Amino acid sequence: MSNTTENAMTIATPVGNSIPPNHTIYVNNLNGKIKKQQLRKSLYNLFVSYGRVVGIIAMKGVKMRGQAFIVFDDIQNSTAALRSLQGIMFYDKPMRLSYAKRDSDAIRHSKDQIAEKTAALAATSQPEPKQRKEKPRIPPPPTQPPPDRTVHEQHIAMMNSEEVNRAANAVAVAEAELQELPLRDRTRRIQSVIAAQTTLIGTAVPMMTEVQSNSTLFVTNLPNETTREALEELFHQYSGYLDVRLVPGREGIAFIDFDNEIGASSAKDALNGFKISATNLISVSFAKK
Structure with missing residues (x-):
C-alpha cells in the first residue's frame, strides 16, 4: 500500500465536527466482498441523483477495503448526499459518511484518470443520447442573366390589348347568361361559350x-x-x-x-x-x- 493511499485514508477519518463541508465525501463500512468495478458503478448510481459526480475512488487494498471517496462538483450536492444517505443499507451494511478532510488529499489521483473512469462508468449506467441528423443543405440555383425584357414587354402589351379585353368580356357575359338558363336550353348556349373561348385563346396567345x-x-x-x-x-x-x-x-x-x-x-x-x-x-x- 502506498503512502498516498494511507494518507488519504487518515485524512478522511471523521474528526468530530471539525471537518468543514467540501466537495468530497468519505464513505466507509462498505461490503468488502463486492468487486471493485461493481462497487464503483453502484456508488455512482446511488450518489448521482444528488448532483454531478466528478470522481469515485474505491480501492481493494487491505487498509482501504470497504472505503471510498465520492467527489461532487458542488458542495451543496455533497452536503445533500451526506445528510440523505447517512446510515442507509448498502449491500446489507449501513453506510457511514463524512466529509473528507481536504479535497486535495481525497482526489490526489490524476484528474485525467478520474474524468476518464467516471465517463466510462456513466456510459455503462445511462443510455447514449440520440444523435440529431443534419438535414442536407440544398445549394442555391446558379445565377443567370436577366431574361430578355423585349419578349417580356411584348407579352404584357398583347395581354392588355383592346381585342383581348373584348373577347374576355364576351366570354364572361356568355358564362353568366348560361347560369341563368334552364337545363334544357343550356346545350345551344354552351356551344357559343366554347366558340367565344376559342376566339379568346386564339387572339391572346397565338404563339402558344x-x-x-x-x-x-x-x-x-x-x-x-x-x-x-x-x-x-x-x-x-x-x-x-x-x-x-x-x-x-x-x-x-x-x-x-x-x-x-x-x-x-x-x-x-x-x-x-x-x-x-x-x-x-x-x-x-x-x-x-
Whole structure:
C-alpha cells in the first residue's frame, strides 16, 4: 500500500465536527466482498441523483477495503448526499459518511484518470443520447442573366390589348347568361361559350400553338389573389427553377424562368391543367422566344 493511499485514508477519518463541508465525501463500512468495478458503478448510481459526480475512488487494498471517496462538483450536492444517505443499507451494511478532510488529499489521483473512469462508468449506467441528423443543405440555383425584357414587354402589351379585353368580356357575359338558363336550353348556349373561348385563346396567345421548347414558361388563368410566394412553392420543386415574374397591372398571368429546357418541360407537363383553386385550372406552356 502506498503512502498516498494511507494518507488519504487518515485524512478522511471523521474528526468530530471539525471537518468543514467540501466537495468530497468519505464513505466507509462498505461490503468488502463486492468487486471493485461493481462497487464503483453502484456508488455512482446511488450518489448521482444528488448532483454531478466528478470522481469515485474505491480501492481493494487491505487498509482501504470497504472505503471510498465520492467527489461532487458542488458542495451543496455533497452536503445533500451526506445528510440523505447517512446510515442507509448498502449491500446489507449501513453506510457511514463524512466529509473528507481536504479535497486535495481525497482526489490526489490524476484528474485525467478520474474524468476518464467516471465517463466510462456513466456510459455503462445511462443510455447514449440520440444523435440529431443534419438535414442536407440544398445549394442555391446558379445565377443567370436577366431574361430578355423585349419578349417580356411584348407579352404584357398583347395581354392588355383592346381585342383581348373584348373577347374576355364576351366570354364572361356568355358564362353568366348560361347560369341563368334552364337545363334544357343550356346545350345551344354552351356551344357559343366554347366558340367565344376559342376566339379568346386564339387572339391572346397565338404563339402558344407551335412554340418550340425553351427555358421560360407562360402561366395563365391564375386566381387574381395569386402571390409570388405561392408560385415559387409550386414550381421550385422542378430542376433548374430560377424565378417567378408577375406582370405588373395584369392579374392572372405569370412567367416562370428555368436555367434549362428539361426542367421547364418537366414543370409544364406536370402542372398544365393543375387545379390551383376551386375554380381555376392553370394553363402552362412555353413562352415565345
